[in-house]
Amino acid sequence: MKQSVLFTKTSKDVAKDEQSLNSQLLIKAGFIDKIMAGVYEFLPLGYRVLKKIEQIIREEMDAIGGQEIFMSALSPKENWQTTNRLDSMDVLFETRGANEESRRVNDGSYILNSTHEEIITPLVKKFALSYKDLPFATYQIQTKFRNEPRPKSGLLRGREFIMKDLYSFHVSEEDMRVYYEVVKEAYFRIFERLGIGETTYITLASGGDFTKDFSHEFQTECPTGEDEIHVCDKCKIALNKEVLDRQDSCPECGTKDLRITKASEVGNIFPLNTKFSKAFDYYFTNEKGEKEIVYMASYGIGPSRLMGVIVEKFADDRGMSWSQSISPYSVHLLSLGQNDEADKIYEKLINEGVEVLYDDRDVSPGIKLADSDLIGCPNRIVISSKTIENNNIEFKKRSQAEPQFLSLEQVLAKLR
Amino acid sequence: MKQSVLFTKTSKDVAKDEQSLNSQLLIKAGFIDKIMAGVYEFLPLGYRVLKKIEQIIREEMDAIGGQEIFMSALSPKENWQTTNRLDSMDVLFETRGANEESRRVNDGSYILNSTHEEIITPLVKKFALSYKDLPFATYQIQTKFRNEPRPKSGLLRGREFIMKDLYSFHVSEEDMRVYYEVVKEAYFRIFERLGIGETTYITLASGGDFTKDFSHEFQTECPTGEDEIHVCDKCKIALNKEVLDRQDSCPECGTKDLRITKASEVGNIFPLNTKFSKAFDYYFTNEKGEKEIVYMASYGIGPSRLMGVIVEKFADDRGMSWSQSISPYSVHLLSLGQNDEADKIYEKLINEGVEVLYDDRDVSPGIKLADSDLIGCPNRIVISSKTIENNNIEFKKRSQAEPQFLSLEQVLAKLR
Numbered sequence: 001m002k003q004s005v006l007f008t009k010t011s012k013d014v015a016k017d018e019q020s021l022n023s024q025l026l027i028k029a030g031f032i033d034k035i036m037a038g039v040y041e042f043l044p045l046g047y048r049v050l051k052k053i054e055q056i057i058r059e060e061m062d063a064i065g066g067q068e069i070f071m072s073a074l075s076p077k078e079n080w081q082t083t084n085r086l087d088s089m090d091v092l093f094e095t096r097g098a099n100e101e102s103r104r105v106n107d108g109s110y111i112l113n114s115t116h117e118e119i120i121t122p123l124v125k126k127f128a129l130s131y132k133d134l135p136f137a138t139y140q141i142q143t144k145f146r147n148e149p150r151p152k153s154g155l156l157r158g159r160e161f162i163m164k165d166l167y168s169f170h171v172s173e174e175d176m177r178v179y180y181e182v183v184k185e186a187y188f189r190i191f192e193r194l195g196i197g198e199t200t201y202i203t204l205a206s207g208g209d210f211t212k213d214f215s216h217e218f219q220t221e222c223p224t225g226e227d228e229i230h231v232c233d234k235c236k237i238a239l240n241k242e243v244l245d246r247q248d249s250c251p252e253c254g255t256k257d258l259r260i261t262k263a264s265e266v267g268n269i270f271p272l273n274t275k276f277s278k279a280f281d282y283y284f285t286n287e288k289g290e291k292e293i294v295y296m297a298s299y300g301i302g303p304s305r306l307m308g309v310i311v312e313k314f315a316d317d318r319g320m321s322w323s324q325s326i327s328p329y330s331v332h333l334l335s336l337g338q339n340d341e342a343d344k345i346y347e348k349l350i351n352e353g354v355e356v357l358y359d360d361r362d363v364s365p366g367i368k369l370a371d372s373d374l375i376g377c378p379n380r381i382v383i384s385s386k387t388i389e390n391n392n393i394e395f396k397k398r399s400q401a402e403p404q405f406l407s408l409e410q411v412l413a414k415l416r
Numbered sequence: 417m418k419q420s421v422l423f424t425k426t427s428k429d430v431a432k433d434e435q436s437l438n439s440q441l442l443i444k445a446g447f448i449d450k451i452m453a454g455v456y457e458f459l460p461l462g463y464r465v466l467k468k469i470e471q472i473i474r475e476e477m478d479a480i481g482g483q484e485i486f487m488s489a490l491s492p493k494e495n496w497q498t499t500n501r502l503d504s505m506d507v508l509f510e511t512r513g514a515n516e517e518s519r520r521v522n523d524g525s526y527i528l529n530s531t532h533e534e535i536i537t538p539l540v541k542k543f544a545l546s547y548k549d550l551p552f553a554t555y556q557i558q559t560k561f562r563n564e565p566r567p568k569s570g571l572l573r574g575r576e577f578i579m580k581d582l583y584s585f586h587v588s589e590e591d592m593r594v595y596y597e598v599v600k601e602a603y604f605r606i607f608e609r610l611g612i613g614e615t616t617y618i619t620l621a622s623g624g625d626f627t628k629d630f631s632h633e634f635q636t637e638c639p640t641g642e643d644e645i646h647v648c649d650k651c652k653i654a655l656n657k658e659v660l661d662r663q664d665s666c667p668e669c670g671t672k673d674l675r676i677t678k679a680s681e682v683g684n685i686f687p688l689n690t691k692f693s694k695a696f697d698y699y700f701t702n703e704k705g706e707k708e709i710v711y712m713a714s715y716g717i718g719p720s721r722l723m724g725v726i727v728e729k730f731a732d733d734r735g736m737s738w739s740q741s742i743s744p745y746s747v748h749l750l751s752l753g754q755n756d757e758a759d760k761i762y763e764k765l766i767n768e769g770v771e772v773l774y775d776d777r778d779v780s781p782g783i784k785l786a787d788s789d790l791i792g793c794p795n796r797i798v799i800s801s802k803t804i805e806n807n808n809i810e811f812k813k814r815s816q817a818e819p820q821f822l823s824l825e826q827v828l829a830k831l832r
Contacts, residue, residue: 005481006483007554041488042487044483065421069463072455072457073489074575087517094514095509097509098496102506106564110452127425143559145489145490147512160488
């Protein structure tokens with residue numbers, strides 16, 4: 001992609017009310033734009049990152065037998081009355097006609113879903129009623145809505161955001177626990193592929209809405225993280241600060257020698273047990289022809305939140321730094337006033353199947369180098385009069401300080 | 417995909433209030449489910465079709481330089497006040513906190529976007545302000561909302577639906593008209609790839625909200641279509657019935673010998689001219705440093721609507737019939753009580769990269785054959801004691817009446 005064609009631009013400044021590091025950097029780099037508090041739009045570079053995160057999650061959900069669906073954003077109020085969450089969840093949006101004419105012809109009002117337990121349970125109940133139909137799991141990647149009172153964390157907690165939510169259905173608690181472990185492993189593979197596997201921990205947390213037991217969340221170390229976690233580095237398990245009064249040692253090895261660090265939540269999994277199946281009378285028929293209650297679990301990862309967390313985790317004072325798997329482009333090619341030669345390199349890289357962002361703009365070398373650090377592709381190539389004279393290419397990883405001077409073949413070998 | 421694993425099932429009946437042919441068939445086949453009037457959820461088979469339609473559209477938009485973004489569902493009311501469409505569009509949804517606590521902490525209310533001219537114009541104005549930045553085009557594939565008073569057309573006109581909306585920006589009306597023709601050609605390629613190219617026509621229609629001129633829509637012949645169009649078969653152009661009082665002859669060849677047929681709208685393109693740039697003060701600086709107004713056009717295709725139209729266009733009394741490019745699976749493999757042999761064929765087809773839905777369920781041959789016609793994959797393979805005895809495979813196209821008996825190699829050759 002040529003930057004002269006890309007309709008977005010980097011900007012030096014960002015609105016003063018933009019408080020979070022992730023939204024400041026993403027807006028400056030032209031990855032996202034804010035339309036109102038807590039609501040962001042994904043621009044070409046940012047949407048490429050989001051789609052790559054989604055695709056990694058999708059592949060890992062498919063690999064554990066998750067069947068992909070796409071549920072609605074709107075739902076009837078009655079579904080939320082059934083579970084008594086219409087009032088207990090203070091973040092739900094309600095919707096109705098915007099003007100008198102619209103309200104006259106359709107006087108109903110609906111809920112904008114912030115989660116889908118109220119939707120998936122009556123949905124699957126239409127199909128899976130025998131022990132032969134269980135277990136199974138289904139997921140979606142979709143826009144959700146929360147009426148956050150004071151959204152100030154950028155992509156980390158918005159009024160509108162993207163979620164992957166997986167739901168699983170079982171004949172017993174034991175069977176649910178087996179799949180629960182399968183999903184845990186899939187989550188670790190996702191974080192590994194996103195480039196944050198080393199420093200992301202399964203973390204004991206309070207069960208929130210769903211259970212008095214501990215729930216599990218995934219926390220990744222992050223200098224700007226909202227949470228404090230206590231890590232057992234040996235077992236790669238952590239405790240969320242909020243559970244320390246009930247559990248203050250590693251649940252695996254028992255040590256109390258835990259390392260305290262800042263972290264951000266990047267996923268959570270809930271054993272819902274029978275909370276929603278009871279509310280919606282979701283029973284199955286067992287082998288003896290008797291009715292038994294269905295056990296459920298739900299498993300969330302927010303791709304848009306993940307994008308924000310990853311920005312904050314890897315940012316330095318020059319800008320963002322994307323891992324290869326989710327960077328908008330693998331290579332940022334900068335032409336310092338040498339577009340003829342850079343055009344050729346661009347064509348060669350494209351022909352080799354490399355994803356390239358090509359800064360062919362008529363701006364100063366200083367602006368190009370600063371923008372490249374801000375945008376944060378993992379590999380940078382500079383073409384200048386000096387590299388042409390020396391018949392080589394300046395190649396630098398975003399994570400390294402010093403460039404190398406290589407032949408095109410050597411660069412291609414590094415990119416493979 | 418084994419049907420014994422798929423969590424959805426076909427059903428014989430559908431709710432009596434389900435009036436449209438597309439939703440009746442899609443619900444019976446387990447492709448979609450209705451959560452409330454005008455709001456449907458896409459289940460595994462249906463979501464595969466939707467994603468394939470979206471991907472074809474995405475590729476053709478990318479091919480004409482469309483830059484993909486993902487705008488928000490929520491927007492501030494002021495954007496709609498700026499264009500005076502808050503009241504003139506009677507289908508807008510408004511949203512606010514669902515309960516008292518939620519309304520107390522955030523007393524704002526927002527619009528659920530039914531189209532994005534009000535969003536894209538102020539967004540691109542932040543970036544593209546010079547003649548050097550123009551022209552460009554950007555699009556998204558995203559959920560939209562319309563407070564339809566009496567939704568009864570299934571996926572054809574819902575309260576919640578998926579749209580691809582492309583917007584283009586230009587220095588002049590002439591430049592806009594040039595790109596407008598480029599998009600027209602891209603739309604024809606999309607309809608061709610979707611398998612409806614032969615019988616889809618560019619159609620003169622009234623400009624609706626945007627202009628007093630004619631606008632262009634794409635209409636595909638469909639026996640259950642809502643519209644009546646008058647087709648010039650020579651020029652492959654049609655007139656929508658509503659414009660006949662202003663134009664009653666082919667705009668290309670002038671003939672009044674037009675064929676009348678039922679049709680459904682599958683896309684539209686609007687020269688917006690300066691309506692929205694004026695409303696949002698969107699000017700660019702020309703080569704002389706003077707300010708000039710930006711020209712805009714918008715181009716819509718609804719992937720979910722398309723899915724419904726295609727169901728109705730090709731349905732027969734046995735069920736649906738998908739073209740290869742968008743069928744949930746290329747092959748429907750039925751085992752009539754011979755799962756050992758069918759398992760082997762399934763593995764071989766998968767290894768050859770064929771997308772297979774495999775009916776391995778313990779149900780009667782009659783049910784399997786009827787379900788296969790209902791679901792409508794383009795190719796059917798039957799494994800029975802008879803085919804095993806004769807050492808061949810029963811192969812039938814959904815569109816043909818009689819099966820052929822072939823070797824696996826012959827079947828694979830037909831699928832390539």
